[in-house]
Amino acid sequence: MYDLYGEFPQLASLRYLNHAAVAPWPQRAVLAVNRFAEQNARIGARDYPDWLQVEQRLRQRLQRLLNAPTSADIALVKNTSEALSFVAFGLDWRAGDQVVISTEEFPSNRIVWEALERFGVEVVQVDLQQGDAEQSLLDACSPRVRLLAISAVQYASGLRLDLQRLGQGCQRRGVLLCIDAIQQLGALPLDVQACQCAFAMADGHKWLLGPEGLGVFYCRSDLRERLKLHEYGWHMLEHAGDYQRTDWQPARSARRFECGSPNMLGAMALEASLSLLEEVGMSDVAKDLHERVQWLLDGLDKIPGVRLHSPREPERRAGILTFSLDGWDNARLFERLKAEQVICAQRGGGIRFSPHFYTQERVIDETLQLLSQLATG
Template identity: 55%
Template sequence: MTEEFPLAPDLCHLNHAAVGPWPRRTAEAVARFAEENASQGSVGYPQWLGVEQRLRERLARLIAAESADDIALAKNTSEALSIIAHGLSWSPGDNIVGIRQEFPSNRIVWESLADRGVEWRALDLAASSDPEPDLLALCDASTRMIAVSWVQYASGLRLDLEGIGAFCRANDILFCVDAIQGLGALPFDLASTRADFVVADGHKWMLGPEGVALLYVRPELRDTLSLHQFGWHMVEHCGDFDRTHWTPAASARRFECGSPNLLGVHALEASLSLLEEVGMNKVWEGIQARADHLIALIDRRGFDLVTPRESERRAGILTFRVPGVASDHLYPALMGRRVLCAHRGGGIRFSPHFYTPLEVIDRAMETLDQIVRG
């Protein structure tokens, strides 16, 4: 797999939870697309739209959706969440249940509904030893939605989506999943999670570019979302420019108002082709093996693991702290020595992918040892 990831030999890339590197095939797909534009203009536009359709089909398979028509392509996770939040009808007194430690995109969007009388209720994970029951305990007769990240960006905690989804369906509560820290890392199944909405940008574990994101809306709910963006691309008879009467597309394309990001489409489609070739079960096995390896190295050094140890409670994120050493000192020192990581949750966050050589993880930890020793 090293031929697909020609990363510089002195770089320890352990930051897939932030921005992942492109596989070689993705870089080549973008180069071909650019060259075709430069030499042929838009002659190949019909073929480009074929790539867009393949991307929708790959994304549908990635989350086990029934049809590519269920997939909309948003610009990013924040836009996708905003389409949901400001598309639903709300009544004063409604509430949304979530998690206090969420990434801002999955907090601000729900807080923005306060002027409509909608309350955002947040579980403090720091005060919870069993997050799912505590999360569900915040719900009452006025709860319209539970909106959470599948995997918490700072701690790496993975939630039990099946349990939350079953509760939501049984209590007529909408369920919105920000899957950005899980899709591309481990298998996802709509039928078992019972999610009404799934959103995820492609630039992390899916190994694609920024600027293209998945937006899934359960088909039965599509018509219930009011639209606030309009244009030629979101209508049913897209391409019939002389038609004066229009209706929103019956498919999820109704959430895409204008021209698609075909450069990003070519890139993400190529990246997902690699994940499909490998298979998500094998991808997940590879990530688990690397996480286990890294946890053993963390334990050997006596560092404090922030991420849960249980395999069912984590995905690809491993956050840890070094006793007696400030993480805001370690982070720039690691980055300065070409260990690509993140400073999250008061600790150092490593996030290797399935292809990451174990030697890279070893070298990163040895570099950390050198920094700690001074």
């Protein structure tokens, strides 16, 4: 059984509200990396087969987290941007094709599609703040649209979209759905089968509580061979490890997107972090996170001069609240909060708070008290 506060002893002196950026590791991830480093120092790669078992457990945990049909649908990638690039430059585009995105996307989910301009692909941007966000996105899916690329949760406003509704709408229109899941995976449950998406990707260093440099790419099995490969190496082969073999073919599994040696150090950390999320259970993670976000929202509403830039409806939120404070420039307020050990971010025309399921009561209370003092002082 996990000791929740024992998992995050390094946060005793911080008010950490920045999981939408880079999250702290739980203690079990720290210990896993320490063990791995010590083993490397003592015996090198003598027990490499044991390392591969950890990597396989990581794939299985990610499969369960996404509810992918099998672990063969899971590729371990460097980051979300790499996975998005696999999709963008893997599909067989024709001049005149269109991709639909929103006007609120993080640059990773905009630039990669704009880079297709040289192939004659047009990017259609949809304003999510004008009425029904899902319907606006689906209405933009004309017969020329091949793919809808959308973040499950917008990084700045925290707006959460109804992925099942989008998936059903895309299915009816013959449009592929690509989900940037980085601001939802690990914060709320995500079911790639229920939302009928073609692709989903996320980094491990936010809500998954893992390191930078390792993420997940889900590719639906019937689409794997439709994505042209641009990276080749020993690890992505069907018969990887048979070094004398001269004939070759890409792996039938999603490992075909992993060209070279794995990030084993990152795998040790992320596998350990995901074990914590599994022990807690994603339904409880979501419930506890909702309570903390609501607590923050209720407190912000009592502070004079606070203007909220995030949705108020529970079904439209995940773990992000963005706000501004009258009389305070955002940059100055951010620096003041940082000086008081409130770890947050400047995003979306305001200050972004992003607690997680384990965030302590005193972190929220002390942060709200500080903001109240700044508002009235």
